[in-house]
Amino acid sequence: MALKPFKSIGIGVAFSPTLKANLYEAARLSIFFKSKLFLIHVGGASNDKIKALKVILNTFKTGGLDYEVVFKSGDPVEVILSTSEEKNIDLLILGAVQREQFLKYYVGSIARKITRRAKCSILLLIKPSVERIPCKHIVVNGLKDPKTKNTITYAFYVAKMLRGEKVTIVEEIKQDAIHVKVDDDKSLRKANIMKERIKLRENTRVKEIVQDIPKTYTNNIIIKSQPIFGKQGYSIGHYAQITRADLLVMNAPSKMTFWDRLFPHDIEHILTELPTDVLILQ
Template sequence: MYNKVALAIAFSPRMEALISETKRLVQLFGSELILIHIGKKTEELEMKLDEIIVNAGLDKLKTKLIWKEGKPVKMIVQACREEDADLLVAGALKREKMLTYYMGSVGRKVIRKSPCSVLTLINPQITPNKFSKVVINGTQLEVTPRVIEQGLKFCQIEETSQVHILNEIKLYGLRMATASEGSEDEVSNTRRKLVQEEIKYVQEILDGLDQTGLRINIKVTAGKWAVELVRYCESINADLLIMGNSDSHTFIDRLFPHDLEEVLTELPCNLLIIK
């Protein structure tokens, strides 16, 4: 699925944990590893990084180290493009004295401009665990069929025990307000029909995909989908949220970047953005 996995590293306290997490993924997908460091290359830093690579037990023959100087976002994106990376791994930040994780301006720009998928880890561990509870955004966007397809492939390789697909009823308030002019039964039937439509949308995508080994739960929400995604991930203690990055210019999809920003501000768990 991922032939080349890139990791943006800095000499921070979490670097070894990020390398350990990425090593697990590289072994899982049988990938080559590309380590990207933005900063001046010195003999001291080179020796330090080499020691970390050895201690982490990385395969040197399958590990490429890239040093670049310049603006972080531009250089990280450039390195991913030059190396034809399939997945970029990066760490999220934790707000001071709070348990809320978020992406700073560099992280947000990398997600928007990255030529490949991006996996953001909020709490990387030296001894990593697999993603056992995964939520996939099933809201009707142009990218959704691909997001679900790639999400399921990821979960199959990972052997994820629980997969939840969360879908939103678009314009729910407006449609229910119109229905409210009728009888109580008509309102109830309208609500039921809207839910069934969204379940059918996801089910039709699933029908054309391999679901072997996966337990899939389709959930429909009537609230603002970005907020509901965060709430749902928190309610089931999800390990990973999978979303897409839409470049579409339709009215509905133009709303997506703003909702993505909301998710990035209040990250409920690790986040995989499918490109």
């Protein structure tokens, strides 16, 4: 079974100091995934803009890059979202912003609005680079959810296409899954036994998912399963950070309500403080 989840890739283009790095990242991914690249510029067309883009992307001509520039005036969020739908974009690349004086990144207001509303997958880049930085280690969520099987499968696809070396599947387990109040040695032992049983169950579930993935995508890749007890979203983000993962792959949330924004959970924890580049799969 040949996978091709990203037939088309989109990126918002602003003529800023990071233009070249953003275009290089998008162009490389388009070639790796054999996708058509759409450059979305919020504003009017001009010969100077077209020439500037052509000069930067000329490097990828020999790699067979197929791209199209879309010029459209209006609100940046609405322009990028509407163009993504009109062009049937499968993967939208957005940049994250570094917090002042901190080596931490978060999603800016425009990118955050797009991330919450987009119907396609989103790739959040924290440090776009002209020189390619190898994507060696990918961390992917393995929580029990109907979307998880596809998410893990596509994480292996991405690893194979980007020549990754390792995929770690993190199963986040809520603390309240252990129905034991620890107040002495006996209850502590009971809680630890329960933890080990839950870990074994989770590892078995994830192993069955991996076995169903075509060997084309799992061969020659180190596979690790890592159950973690803690808050969903925060735990996996922290794990990706301390293991210095190159990419974190997550399920897109099924729905985002007003209350979700007041009380962040899962994906919102990731958006608040990005541990690395993040791919959110629809």
